[in-house]
Structures are given as C-alpha cells and as structure tokens.
Amino acid sequence: LSPSNGTASTALTNYLDTQYFGEIIIGSPAQMFNVVFDTGSANLWVPSQSCSPLYTACFTHNRYDASKSLTHIHNGTGFSIQYASGNVRGFLSEDIVMVGGIPVVQVFAEATALPAVPFIFAKFDGVLGMGYPDMAIDGITPVFDRIMSQDVLKEHDWDGMVDPQRIPGGQLLLGGTESKYYTGTFNYVHTKGEGKWEVTMKGVSVGMETLFCTEGCTAMIDTGSSFITGPASSVSVLMRTIGAVELYTVNCDLVMSLPIVAFHLGGQAYPLTQEDYILRQSQFGEDICTVTFRALDIPPPTGPVWILGANFIARYYTKFDRRNNRIGFAQAV
Numbered sequence: 001l002s003p004s005n006g007t008a009s010t011a012l013t014n015y016l017d018t019q020y021f022g023e024i025i026i027g028s029p030a031q032m033f034n035v036v037f038d039t040g041s042a043n044l045w046v047p048s049q050s051c052s053p054l055y056t057a058c059f060t061h062n063r064y065d066a067s068k069s070l071t072h073i074h075n076g077t078g079f080s081i082q083y084a085s086g087n088v089r090g091f092l093s094e095d096i097v098m099v100g101g102i103p104v105v106q107v108f109a110e111a112t113a114l115p116a117v118p119f120i121f122a123k124f125d126g127v128l129g130m131g132y133p134d135m136a137i138d139g140i141t142p143v144f145d146r147i148m149s150q151d152v153l154k155e156h157d158w159d160g161m162v163d164p165q166r167i168p169g170g171q172l173l174l175g176g177t178e179s180k181y182y183t184g185t186f187n188y189v190h191t192k193g194e195g196k197w198e199v200t201m202k203g204v205s206v207g208m209e210t211l212f213c214t215e216g217c218t219a220m221i222d223t224g225s226s227f228i229t230g231p232a233s234s235v236s237v238l239m240r241t242i243g244a245v246e247l248y249t250v251n252c253d254l255v256m257s258l259p260i261v262a263f264h265l266g267g268q269a270y271p272l273t274q275e276d277y278i279l280r281q282s283q284f285g286e287d288i289c290t291v292t293f294r295a296l297d298i299p300p301p302t303g304p305v306w307i308l309g310a311n312f313i314a315r316y317y318t319k320f321d322r323r324n325n326r327i328g329f330a331q332a333v
C-alpha cells in the first residue's frame with residue numbers, strides 16, 4: 001500500500017493460462033496463501049490446518065493454522081460453498097487479512113473438506129471473492145467492502161489485468177489505474193443492478209454475423225473463470241462454425257483461417273481473434289490447439305448467462321467500479 005496515492009497492487013501469477021492468483025497474508029505472524037481474486041463470488045476461504053490430510057487437496061496446499069495466530073478470533077459457524085464440481089465445507093474464523101499491504105479484520109472460512117476434483121488441479125490455495133456483498137454466503141462482509149470502509153483507497157474500484165505473455169501474468173490494482181497496461185480510453189457498461197458483476201450483452205458475432213444473443217442476454221465478467229462459457233445451444237453452434245468438431249480442439253494448421261468472435265457490450269464490439277481464443281499447447285512434441293469457449297448451462301435464476309473469464313480479460317483491461325456500479329474495458333497492451 002502506498003498511502004501517498006491511495007492505491008494497492010498485487011502481482012498475479014499465471015498458471016497454464018488458466019489460473020491467475022496472487023498472495024495474501026492471514027494472521028500474525030504472517031501465514032501466506034495464494035488466492036484467486038474471483039469476481040464471480042464474494043467469500044474468502046482457504047484450506048484449514050484442521051482439514052484431514054486424507055483430503056489430498058488440503059494436503060497439497062497451504063493451510064491456515066488458527067493456533068499459530070495471535071490475532072485469531074474464534075467464530076466456528078458452519079460454512080459451505082456449492083461449486084458446480086463439488087462443494088467446499090468448513091467453518092468461519094476471523095483474523096487480520098492483508099491484501100496488497102492493506103490490513104483488514106476479516107471473517108473468512110477455513111475449509112476442512114475440499115473435494116479432490118477440481119482442487120487438486122488448483123495451483124492456488126483458496127479463493128478471495130471480489131463480488132458484491134449480496135453474493136456473500138452467511139452474509140459476511142467481503143474483503144473489498146472492508147477495505148472501502150477504511151477509506152484508504154483513492155477510488156472505490158479496482159483493475160484486473162491478465163497477460164499470459166507477461167511476467168507477472170497479471171495484476172490486481174486496488175483504487176487506481178495502471179496506464180502502462182492499457183491504451184486508449186475506457187468504455188463503461190453499467191452492471192445489471194442485481195449485486196453481481198453482470199452486464200447486458202447485445203449480441204455475439206462470428207465473423208460478420210451476429211449469431212447468438214441476438215435479442216440481448218446477460219454476461220458475467222468473471223475473473224475466477226479460466227475461459228468463456230455460454231449456453232450449450234449457442235456454444236455447440238459456435239464450435240461447429242469454428243470447425244472444432246471434437247473436444248474443443250481444432251487443427252493447428254487451420255487456426256489462421258478461424259473467424260473473429262466478438263462480444264457486443266454497451267454499444268461497443270469486443271473482438272477476440274483466433275490468437276485470443278485458441279490455447280496452443282505442445283503435448284508430446286506436437287501442438288494441440290484448443291478453443292477456449294465452453295458450453296455451460298447455468299439454471300435460472302442465475303442463468304442463462306454467458307461468462308467472460310480470464311482469456312477475455314487478457315485482451316481487455318477491466319476496471320470494476322463499485323462506486324458507480326459499472327465495468328470499464330480498455331484495450332490491453
């Protein structure tokens with residue numbers, strides 16, 4: 001935290017272009033955790049020392065040890081977060097949490113049951129939800145709300161930058177803007193006003209044609225998702241149009257001929273070129289090209305919804321503005 005200009009930043013590490021996480025500190029003396037700063041949720045949880053090592057995902061990650069923290073405050077209320085792929089269970093604790101050097105007294109969850117799938121694939125230890133308070137389970141005040149109420153930030157917003165080609169792979173900037181990571185001006189889109197980082201999308205075009213979301217639809221800007229997801233009916237047509245016939249892979253020789261896919265938000269088109277939406281990985285010496293769009297049907301009332309994840313934010317520097325309830329996009333450098 002540099003009090004002079006009221007901003008605080010955390011470098012984000014890029015893991016396989018699918019996970020971007022930064023360090024936070026919990027407790028005194030400091031216990032370090034790598035967390036995903038996730039705009040799609042609003043709670044902080046980390047693995048607990050009291051998570052049985054039989055849970056492989058606990059065994060392989062940093063665990064919070066309340067007995068070793070002088071500033072630990074007992075709570076003990078039960079906690080459970082239902083992810084699509086399994087749920088994380090545990091109990092609440094309170095301690096000093098440092099984000100970008102800003103200390104807050106924070107209620108968070110210690111996970112004592114962590115499903116192997118998907119968390120053995122996680123390089124991060126836990127999740128720090130950057131969503132609105134309305135999304136917070138157990139009505140816990142989220143970290144960023146605690147930081148805003150301290151009045152240490154110049155602006156009540158933060159920027160997320162993701163860049164697979166850069167070291168560090170990204171940056172979370174609280175209360176300010178880092179002009180070296182973007183060019184041009186911000187285009188702003190107001191959130192839908194339901195306490196989520198969601199906006200109205202005007203359409204999804206492939207090449208010159210708007211093929212999906214033609215009547216308008218909802219898009220969630222989700223820093224905690226690796227890819228872009230959409231309703232299965234639309235994504236299956238999108239895959240066929242791109243020629244990703246099986247398992248989201250395309251022939252790497254054809255990548256150059258793939259169409260531009262654009263997302264229309266707030267009167268502005270946000271195109272992704274094939275370089276932006278194809279993940280090129282070499283496996284056993286040969287190139288595998290996977291398309292980073294995924295079909296995901298989220299049931300009402302949350303869905304149907306498109307989710308614009310990390311690979312969208314890699315292309316468009318994103319500002320989450322809590323004061324004005326809007327999201328700003330600028331061309332990433």
Ligand SMILES: CC(C)(C)OC(=O)N[C@@H]1CNC[C@H](C(=O)N(Cc2cccc(Cl)c2Cl)C2CC2)C1
Nearest residue numbers: 036038040041082118119121122127224225226
């Ligand atoms: C309804 C509610 C539970 C609040 O919804 C959410 O929390 N919704 C979250 C929205 N953002 C993405 C979150 C997610 O999918 N993961 C799992 C994940 C993502 C990328 C890579 C890996 Cl390895 C993993 Cl494990 C969390 C760790 C970020 C779910």
